[in-house]
Amino acid sequence: MRIPFSKLAISLAAGLALALGAVGPAAMAAKKGGVLRYVVPAEPPSFDGHRETTFALIHPIAPFYSVLIRVNPDNPGSPTDFVCDLCTEMPKPTDDNSYIFKIRKGVKFSDGSALTAHDVVATFNKIINPPAGVASARKAFYVMVDSVTATDDHTVKFKLKYPSGAFIPALANPYNFIYAKKVLDKDMHWYEKNVLGSGPFRFKERQAGALISGVRNPDYYHPGKPYLDGFEAIFAKKQSLRVQAVRGDRAAIEFRGFPPKSRDDLKKALGKDLTVQESNWNCVLIASPNHKKKPFDDPRVRRALSLAIDRWGGSQYLSQIAIVKAVGGVAFPGHPLAATKEELQKIAGYWPDIKKSRAEAKRLLKEAGVPNLKFTLHNRGVDQPYKIVGTWLIDQWRQIGLQVEQRVQPTGPFYATLRKKKDFDVSIDFNCQAVVNPLLDVAKFISDDVSGNNYGSYQDREMDKMFNAMNQAGSVSEQRAIMRKFEKRALDEQANAFITLWWYRIIPHRSYVKGWKISPSHYLNQDLSGVWLEQ
Known part of the structure; x- marks a missing residue:
């Protein structure tokens, strides 16, 4: 029932x-x-x-x-x-x-x-x-x-x-x-x-x-289930190998998602033997600065890194080659609690004028005493969309004169660095949740001693208070008003972490x-x- x-x-x-x-x-x-x-x-x-x-x-x-x-x-x-x-x-x-x-x-x-x-x-x-x-x-x-x-x-x-x-x-x-x-x-x-x-x-x-x-x-x-005699989950790190596996019928499906070109290539090759299912995706890549490492303890520096990112242009480009698409804030785009485009454009890093944003980014870095900042971006060794988005981010930061190298690790060591070693400067991170439930999904952005999956090593009690207030508010309008303040502080005023782009799910599978x-x-x-x- x-x-x-x-x-x-x-x-x-x-x-x-x-x-x-x-x-x-x-x-x-x-x-x-x-x-x-x-x-x-x-x-x-x-x-x-x-x-x-x-x-x-x-x-x-x-x-x-x-x-x-x-x-x-x-x-x-x-x-x-x-x-x-x-x-x-x-x-x-x-x-x-x-x-x-x-x-x-x-x-x-x-x-x-x-x-x-x-x-x-x-x-x-x-x-x-x-x-x-x-x-x-x-x-x-x-x-x-x-x-x-x-x-x-x-x-x-x-x-x-x-x-x-x-x-x-x-x-x-x-x-x-x-x-x-x-x-x-x-x-x-x-x-x-x-x-x-x-x-x-x-x-x-x-x-x-x-x-x-x-x-x-x-x-x-x-009763009567499961229907299958069994399953084999086959590990393949490279996207090309996974696409080939579906094409050659060595595997029937990948449940995570393929980029648009892989979908199109498989459809062309397999025709009616391929079925494609697509959906918006409750998953977003984040760049998380390590607040315990200088100069990333300075909100001016964090804010500058976000201001350098052209999310609106990036969406148009990356959606053609990667499993990302929507520009959004902390809540799943399209949800009643999510920011509208007009609301987003009031947040630093989402301004419609990228030249203005990058000029402000340079000013903040100079004011913070690090106009020629060098750092390493920590990333996960998964092509889609981690390495693709990571490479794009590095190019975005180069537009304001920063020198950024990329350190890529397999999944196990990647998590060990986020959770235990915490020796990164800035890391690719993510907030991927199951049930679409923004009131709880945004727990990613509250203090690390409360959240459970905040890897930025910061405590922000104002964020904690707003999170609790949202979850006790009795109407959507109240929740939405608090969510906007929560989002403004997380992404702009403190720039505790930066949203990149939300994902788009494409599942081509054997029919x-x-x-x-x-x-x-x-x-x-x-x-x-x-x-x-x-x-």
Whole structure:
């Protein structure tokens, strides 16, 4: 059973409909059997969904796990359509701001042990209140949660501090893998290197640098699913290899996305054997200065770096060669809480006159005493869109006389630099979220000791206050007014980080792949339980 989570969410959904792009193909009678082979551009830094924020984790690992609730896999483009996975019925809030979930009986982890409400509670306590030394990337999403308890073996109660329309979307995040309490009690880090879930597939093997594979879970609790006998997630760093794999039918799909030219080349080569699904994408590349390194502790320097970037011109150019397109602020473009073009153009770095912007950038750098600044841009070794956008950014900064080198690392070391070493000057970063939920998605820009995924090493308590105020505001107009102030401070007044361009998702896949529908996030709808092959 599913319910819309609030009247406020319904009004937001109405405004968002035009922003979400195409929907997938119509439903057909599913067939059982076969192994789905798909390509993944990077290997996961770890196997722990609670700490990671990357597709490299979700695409090969999500099929092994259950979640409490999820976006409706038959309607993944909707920001308000949520259905139970492990629960039996979507609850309504009680008079004391609580949500009570009944957990399915008979669900088993892949080691044969029973999954109960106590496992769900242990999981969410790890996510919401992680102990020291345990990373939780989305802990700020649950600022409204007071407590999570099990009232019996099959009942979980979430008590909220205040009513919040952002709670149910946060709960539906696909990274919220349900872990076994007995494992977490012994070692909170165990899941970083191991897999034990209750999802549609069971872990088969990992060949480091090559693939991760799974086989059908015979004890899966959704009747008749999964349809596939198994899957192989094949790692291929180079885009050319992934395109060739789809073209040569060594893989059927890449779930992340290809650039426009690859789509066109595949369509020309494969004709009716290729299906293309497209959507706007709830993902944006960010340049994050390290506030602990001089001169990036100076807002004048940070502001100058943003002013040098021609986002409007960059959109026209880069959208032809990369998986980026929309110019936007901190909220998903087209969402009712997002800035209009007119509002954006009042923010430094979005002015319509790039000559004026760059002149101001040079003035600020001179005033800060670093007119000929040299630094290194830290980047991820993934072509689309990281390396392409990184190279473009360096050219933008050269326009104001800066000398910038690029340091590229594979996914694992890239994350280690962001999270632990923190020895970068400026790093390419990203804010890619699952459910379109700007009230929580913008947690990326609050203080690093609150956010969970702010890698700029700064605390900004004014941002924290506005974030909390937005999440407690009772109307869209109130939320929107606070969002504009939040955005102005984040991108202009303090320039804590800089938005580049929002992404655009293009999924060309073999036409025999059925049962999968595109969404505005490459994290959603990836457990593969409904996918089948028409072969």
